[in-house]
Amino acid sequence: MSAGVDPPVCVLGLGLIGGSVLRAAVAAGRTAFGYNRSDGAVRAARGDGFDASTDLAAVLDRAAAASALIVIAVPMPAVDAVLAAIAEHAPDCPLTDVVSVKGAITAAVQAHDLSRRFVGGHPMAGTAESGWEASFAELFADAAWVVETHPGVDPEVWTQVARLAVLCGAVVVPAQAREHDLAVARVSHLPHVLAEALASAGANGGDLALGLAAGSFRDGTRVAGSAPELVRAMCEANSTALVHALDETLDALTQARSALADRSSVADLVTAGHQARQRYERFERWDISGITPGSPDWVNRMLAAGRSGGVLRKI
Amino acid sequence: MSAGVDPPVCVLGLGLIGGSVLRAAVAAGRTAFGYNRSDGAVRAARGDGFDASTDLAAVLDRAAAASALIVIAVPMPAVDAVLAAIAEHAPDCPLTDVVSVKGAITAAVQAHDLSRRFVGGHPMAGTAESGWEASFAELFADAAWVVETHPGVDPEVWTQVARLAVLCGAVVVPAQAREHDLAVARVSHLPHVLAEALASAGANGGDLALGLAAGSFRDGTRVAGSAPELVRAMCEANSTALVHALDETLDALTQARSALADRSSVADLVTAGHQARQRYERFERWDISGITPGSPDWVNRMLAAGRSGGVLRKI
Structure with missing residues (x-):
């Protein structure tokens, strides 16, 4: 039937x-x-x-x-x-x-x-x-x-x-399966990874840093409050796509790091990021x-x- | 007087x-x-x-x-x-x-x-x-x-x-001046840098990725909506401290990247980040x-x- x-x-x-x-x-x-x-x-x-x-x-x-x-x-x-x-x-x-x-x-x-x-x-x-x-x-x-x-x-x-x-x-x-996995690596798993790293960087600054933290830190670390086993499971299950997204991000951050160390401009990172956020808001x-x-x-x-x-x- | x-x-x-x-x-x-x-x-x-x-x-x-x-x-x-x-x-x-x-x-x-x-x-x-x-x-x-x-x-x-x-x-x-600058690099300037990089990574996934973006991406990129000239000015004025915080974050992300590429666990990053966020919430x-x-x-x-x-x- x-x-x-x-x-x-x-x-x-x-x-x-x-x-x-x-x-x-x-x-x-x-x-x-x-x-x-x-x-x-x-x-x-x-x-x-x-x-x-x-x-x-x-x-x-x-x-x-x-x-x-x-x-x-x-x-x-x-x-x-x-x-x-x-x-x-x-x-x-x-x-x-x-x-x-x-x-x-x-x-x-x-x-x-x-x-x-x-x-x-x-x-x-x-x-x-x-x-x-x-x-x-x-x-x-x-x-x-x-x-x-x-x-x-x-x-x-x-x-x-x-x-x-x-x-x-x-x-x-x-x-497609592969493009789905790449997309969620970018907009779901990468945000979790960055939030975990940011939370640690803040707490490593001790209570002085945590006491000076305001909206940018609060929002940027929110999903680090998720259950660690769930975050691990989703990141590790999508490791190939997440490595791809992470490599792109590591490149951008490393370039910004070099620019800052050279007392040069981080305009590349900031301009691209701002345009990207505007595109997201308009989507x-x-x-x-x-x-x-x-x-x-x-x-x-x-x-x-x-x-x-x-x-x-x-x- | x-x-x-x-x-x-x-x-x-x-x-x-x-x-x-x-x-x-x-x-x-x-x-x-x-x-x-x-x-x-x-x-x-x-x-x-x-x-x-x-x-x-x-x-x-x-x-x-x-x-x-x-x-x-x-x-x-x-x-x-x-x-x-x-x-x-x-x-x-x-x-x-x-x-x-x-x-x-x-x-x-x-x-x-x-x-x-x-x-x-x-x-x-x-x-x-x-x-x-x-x-x-x-x-x-x-x-x-x-x-x-x-x-x-x-x-x-x-x-x-x-x-x-x-x-x-x-x-x-x-x-102290120096510890203040290091603290705000961690909890204010680093969140902006990461938000810019995350916004770009999402938008580079095209409309498929932006259409699948939910809360973790929205919160993680919020401050990328700030005026680029303001973000640049504050990051570049605090470059020494920001490079220090960025290096720490790049190390943590690079280790997580290697673990993912080796089909190993990202427990180190995720556990530390979760504990850090909890410390912040309790602060x-x-x-x-x-x-x-x-x-x-x-x-x-x-x-x-x-x-x-x-x-x-x-x-």
Whole structure:
């Protein structure tokens, strides 16, 4: 059987992101059910009126029977075991994920021979909290939700994943795995790395420096308040792209350092940075329209649109 | 004549900081008058009811007659000309400044043989605006106001400067010129440099990256929105200290880069940064008391207090 473009949704992992997907899908009227390894989260989800189970095999058998869209929402270390179970119980189901960096996920999916029906995803949403108790249906409101787009991608699964993102209130950003990973290295992982380094530089100045710190230090170090294990996990999972972004930044900082040591001007760094911030402040998404998944050249057209700030608000 | 610990205040330069000093001093009941080179600011100050003039020689003659505390509040490039006029018209007046970095000011004051009655200052306050129109009496409320403290400093002038800071609503942080410059390099100039580099790294990822940017990028690049000429001026004026802070940061980032490239852990950077941010969040000023300027060992005791987060709220 086929459930068409809006199959039931099967969410594996009911933490902040997965739990919010389950809540948002149900709130929007879709049939959705979930799995979580821990009994506590499943009991809490059931207590909140949701269809959840700790029996992965049973959940996947049900997904296979319904041709459900499976959403992998477990932490990276648990992905391999979940993929093995999918390969055994539901190898033909459409498959996506919300586990952040795409390179590692894509490799794991390939290793389990599940690439054919897989379209990776990454909602750019989160809070400092975690677990089912922190999840809420509105988490994805107006957030960017990257949907992996590449030559050979299955347009039917792509459409299902994009429609799930829109259903959850997000806007779809089409992107290749590698360019997604590079982009989030620049705008998410690099900011964390710089914030950690800045916080240390400030504290190394002792209480005199901390007592003189004002807005620039407070804002520049805010995300160093995030849980260290989460920051480590996301930076280390995206190491190749982050090294690329860091090298570019180290070059710019080293040039500025030389200019300062030579009593020369840091105009290059400051002018470029100011223009970049102005570009960011002026940046506005625009709506992609008229590209039908599966139509001639649709992948390249979607990717070009995503690269220039286009998003899908409906599909 | 001597006006004791609370002499009239003579403010040279009526921009954001100098204008706010004039307003705050008058609001607190002190006799205060000002000079500005441009006729427009003087007219505006007079229109607001303040005692201001464009005649530097006349203003300084008046300051000399009243033994006024002279506050240098002109931009760094104008400091030399103002010091020359002070040396000619009012060489015996107590003297302070609010021009930011202390190293360059101290050297200029020495070159004009005015060190004997000089105690440098630096209120850690400001807005993105500039000029008399932007000034307001409450600018310094609860801000840290560094008062330069070193062996041989004149305790009478030191007290006058500290009392002016308190009068303006600030808290006094005693510090040496060099340690002040190193501290603000860490918590003010370095954050600006990193924000500029981060903004460029994000924008170099194109509209795809800017479209995926969320809170960590927004906060980490906020001060890259500051006027480039102001950022350049403050970084370049404090180049020696900033190079020191930048080298420390480049070392930490280079180590993290190597760890990522080796698929190793960035725990060192992330753990240290997180602890540093927590230390900053927990940091609280404490009140210095019982140290009388001029008493035995008062300079070292003040400096030790300033280094460990102590401030003077009254004197």
